[in-house]
Amino acid sequence: MAESIPLLKIEDLHVQIEDKEILRGVNLEVKRGEVHALMGPNGSGKSTLSYALMGHPRYEITSGNIRLNGEDLLDMGPDERSRKGMFLAFQYPMAIPGVSVVNFLRTALKSVRGQDVPIREFRKDLREQMAALQMSDQFISRYVNEGFSGGEKKRFEILQMAMLKPGIAVMDETDSGLDIDALRVVSDGVNRLRETNPEMGVLLITHYQRLLNYITPDQVHVLVNGRIVRSGGKELALELEAEGYDQIIRDAQASDAAVVLPQEVTV
Amino acid sequence: MSATDDLKVEQDYKYGFSDPEQFVFKSRRGLDEQVVRDISKMKDEPDWMREFRVKSLGYFNKRPMPAWLNNQVLNDIDFENIFYYLRSTEKQATDWNDVPDDIKNTFDRLGIPDAERKFLAGVTAQYESEVVYHSIREDLTKLGVIFTDMDTALREYPDKVKEYFGTIIPPNDNKFAALNSAVWSGGSFVWIPAGVKVEIPLQAYFRINAENMGQFERTLIIAEPGSFVHYIEGCTAPVYSSDSLHSAVVELIALEGAHIRYTTIQNWSKNVFNLVTKRAVAHKNATVEWVDGNLGSKLTVKYPAIYLVGEGARGEVLSVALAGKDQHQDAGAKIIHAAPNTSSTITSKSISKDGGRTTYRGLLKVYEGCENVKSNVRCDALLLDDLSRSDTYPTMEIDESNVDIGHEASVSKVGEEQLFYLMSRGLTEEEATMMIVNGFFEPFTKELPMEYAVELNRLLQLEMEGSVG
Numbered sequence: 001m002a003e004s005i006p007l008l009k010i011e012d013l014h015v016q017i018e019d020k021e022i023l024r025g026v027n028l029e030v031k032r033g034e035v036h037a038l039m040g041p042n043g044s045g046k047s048t049l050s051y052a053l054m055g056h057p058r059y060e061i062t063s064g065n066i067r068l069n070g071e072d073l074l075d076m077g078p079d080e081r082s083r084k085g086m087f088l089a090f091q092y093p094m095a096i097p098g099v100s101v102v103n104f105l106r107t108a109l110k111s112v113r114g115q116d117v118p119i120r121e122f123r124k125d126l127r128e129q130m131a132a133l134q135m136s137d138q139f140i141s142r143y144v145n146e147g148f149s150g151g152e153k154k155r156f157e158i159l160q161m162a163m164l165k166p167g168i169a170v171m172d173e174t175d176s177g178l179d180i181d182a183l184r185v186v187s188d189g190v191n192r193l194r195e196t197n198p199e200m201g202v203l204l205i206t207h208y209q210r211l212l213n214y215i216t217p218d219q220v221h222v223l224v225n226g227r228i229v230r231s232g233g234k235e236l237a238l239e240l241e242a243e244g245y246d247q248i249i250r251d252a253q254a255s256d257a258a259v260v261l262p263q264e265v266t267v
Numbered sequence: 268m269s270a271t272d273d274l275k276v277e278q279d280y281k282y283g284f285s286d287p288e289q290f291v292f293k294s295r296r297g298l299d300e301q302v303v304r305d306i307s308k309m310k311d312e313p314d315w316m317r318e319f320r321v322k323s324l325g326y327f328n329k330r331p332m333p334a335w336l337n338n339q340v341l342n343d344i345d346f347e348n349i350f351y352y353l354r355s356t357e358k359q360a361t362d363w364n365d366v367p368d369d370i371k372n373t374f375d376r377l378g379i380p381d382a383e384r385k386f387l388a389g390v391t392a393q394y395e396s397e398v399v400y401h402s403i404r405e406d407l408t409k410l411g412v413i414f415t416d417m418d419t420a421l422r423e424y425p426d427k428v429k430e431y432f433g434t435i436i437p438p439n440d441n442k443f444a445a446l447n448s449a450v451w452s453g454g455s456f457v458w459i460p461a462g463v464k465v466e467i468p469l470q471a472y473f474r475i476n477a478e479n480m481g482q483f484e485r486t487l488i489i490a491e492p493g494s495f496v497h498y499i500e501g502c503t504a505p506v507y508s509s510d511s512l513h514s515a516v517v518e519l520i521a522l523e524g525a526h527i528r529y530t531t532i533q534n535w536s537k538n539v540f541n542l543v544t545k546r547a548v549a550h551k552n553a554t555v556e557w558v559d560g561n562l563g564s565k566l567t568v569k570y571p572a573i574y575l576v577g578e579g580a581r582g583e584v585l586s587v588a589l590a591g592k593d594q595h596q597d598a599g600a601k602i603i604h605a606a607p608n609t610s611s612t613i614t615s616k617s618i619s620k621d622g623g624r625t626t627y628r629g630l631l632k633v634y635e636g637c638e639n640v641k642s643n644v645r646c647d648a649l650l651l652d653d654l655s656r657s658d659t660y661p662t663m664e665i666d667e668s669n670v671d672i673g674h675e676a677s678v679s680k681v682g683e684e685q686l687f688y689l690m691s692r693g694l695t696e697e698e699a700t701m702m703i704v705n706g707f708f709e710p711f712t713k714e715l716p717m718e719y720a721v722e723l724n725r726l727l728q729l730e731m732e733g734s735v736g
């Protein structure tokens with residue numbers, strides 16, 4: 001594919017939920033093989049962006065655009081987007097009572113690929129991925145996310161990603177709730193997948209620079225109040241860790257005010 | 268019903284085909300004492316059974332329709348328009364090749380002979396009023412197991428039948444039990460000798476073919492001390508624009524230490540009224556399990572009951588119901604603890620969609636002095652849309668304080684967040700809904716033999732197709 005078409009391109013994205021505007025013009029570009037980190041205070045709209053990317057029906061896109069491999073995603077439902085290569089590791093994965101992990105994975109894989117996966121190939125891949133994520137065999141007969149600990153849920157999201165092998169993975173706080181060892185295992189999982197699929201892009205949503213020690217980002221972005229207000233290299237995460245969001249928020253408010261004031265004058 | 272509705276039903280319901288009607292004897296429409304006497308005479312029954320029938324008809328006529336049911340639908344039953352007895356073939360076969368071609372084809376299409384070869388210990392196939400095919404594995408016969416149709420049992424084992432028939436469900440128990448007692452025909456008689464464990468299932472298959480037919484089979488299972496049997500029944504009927512009636516009576520007796528499991532996959536077409544009385548008695552240390560799946564019918568009324576009369580007896584009712592457009596599944600369970608140290612569980616799962624309606628009615632009773640009773644009741648209802656409805660009427664009469672009773676009930680809608688999660692993994696909305704439905708029924712499905720679990724999931728899928736969007 002032409003080098004000029006980015007993997008994921010988000011342009012001036014405005015998203016509202018229940019008539020409240022949460023994202024107010026987000027621009028972001030992820031190229032093949034790149035890792036981008038998205039940070040920002042609670043409630044700034046990070047999960048909203050991840051849901052909007054995946055196509056949650058209640059997150060209304062009022063303007064702007066999302067393109068994956070140059071293709072407009074806005075008219076596609078979540079199922080179609082996943083078939084195009086989008087994957088979201090949920091901040092809060094849902095329980096599906098009575099549906100076993102193995103059945104869920106097999107069905108998902110078949111749906112994403114559009115054809116049945118030979119059972120032996122599936123079993124082999126599943127066994128390898130689970131071993132790498134240090135998950136026990138009994139796990140496959142448990143019901144999806146039912147009674148999972150916080151850490152198990154996150155590991156299971158990574159397992160799904162490893163099985164589905166998406167073009168771009170949006171990971172919403174996959175590191176939160178993980179102990180140090182689990183963080184290591186999960187990060188290794190992501191890195192291994194990047195090695196075998198060097199074209200895969202990653203958008204890491206996180207509060208902690210710790211994760212970025214394991215998965216090195218090409219860029220770090222800071223989302224405040226629905227807008228990306230700063231972008232930089234991995235050293236930006238270190239700066240945030242040391243100084244917090246205060247100064248960035250103040251700067252952002254100042255620039256918001258600068259925009260808002262003249263508009264109010266014209267009313 | 269409009270022509271297009273008819274078409275749709277035909278597509279969804281795979282068993283909706285019918286055969287040209289052929290019969291060697293058919294009673295006239297409607298019911299009176301003469302019809303009852305004719306049936307008895309035709310069957311050449313002993314006097315006591317004829318009198319039992321006539322008396323039962325009296326009870327039926329005297330009893331009003333139960334007022335607490337869905338009478339808007341129930342009152343549609345036109346008892347005068349129904350054929351109460353239809354015999355399609357002169358004699359019962361023990362070889363499928365001896366079954367008349369039309370009927371054999373029907374059962375072929377339903378996969379019965381195939382299933383019999385693969386995983387059943389015995390089969391009876393009832394077509395309209397009579398059992399047309401019957402077989403049991405020879406080794407079981409040698410062990411003394413009796414598995415035959417009720418009419419044959421009345422001729423060949425009159426003492427056993429007379430001892431137990433109608434003792435668990437007396438004819439005056441309710442209006443539909445009275446009706447069945449008056450005009451019953453077919454059904455199974457099962458007798459398992461002490462200590463014999465029949466490890467693979469016995470299967471009965473019930474098929475209504477004729478329009479406006481009434482099917483009134485009568486089943487009696489006696490498990491002698493220490494024995495085990497798993498009995499499975501399945502039911503289908505053609506799709507007609509006018510109604511048929513199915514009203515069965517099933518009595519189970521589990522003697523000391525015996526274990527009976529009774530599994531039903533009810534998939535009548537949507538023009539069948541299904542009004543069934545099922546009751547079991549569990550003696551000391553005996554176990555009875557009703558595993559009851561209701562997918563079909565226009566209206567089902569059925570509350571499988573277990574009387575735990577001996578110390579240490581255990582009862583379980585596990586049921587699922589699916590109600591779609593123009594369907595009402597009024598199902599539930601009754602468990603009576605009449606002895607100490609008895610335990611029970613009731614698990615009821617229902618799904619309503621496209622305006623369908625499910626009702627759970629349950630009774631849990633513990634008599635005074637029945638100490639150390641344990642019981643757990645759980646009913647979950649899942650609504651797939653805003654048109655559908657679910658009601659729960661759990662009744663508890665606990666007259667003893669030293670007991671351990673748990674009760675949980677929930678009504679939920681298929682969650683938007685669950686759907687989104689599954690769709691983000693590539694499943695279409697329809698597939699995602701199906702997965703949630705299958706998961707919801709999983710506690711039931713996992714209790715079925717594998718072949719039946721596969722079949723049930725396939726039936727569910729057929730029912731669900733086209734219902735989303």
Ligand SMILES: Nc1ncnc2c1ncn2[C@@H]1O[C@H](COP(=O)(O)OP(=O)(O)OP(=O)(O)O)[C@@H](O)[C@H]1O
Nearest residue numbers: 017018022040041042043044045046047048049091
């Ligand atoms: N379904 C919803 N209904 C109403 N408000 C919502 C909904 N989802 C998000 N919001 C609001 O949108 C804003 C952004 O929420 P979002 O979850 O995107 O933040 P976040 O950056 O992911 O925060 P955190 O770091 O705590 O995960 C918040 O004010 C939140 O209350």
Ligand SMILES: [Mg+2]
Nearest residue numbers: 046047048091
């Ligand atoms: Mg969030």
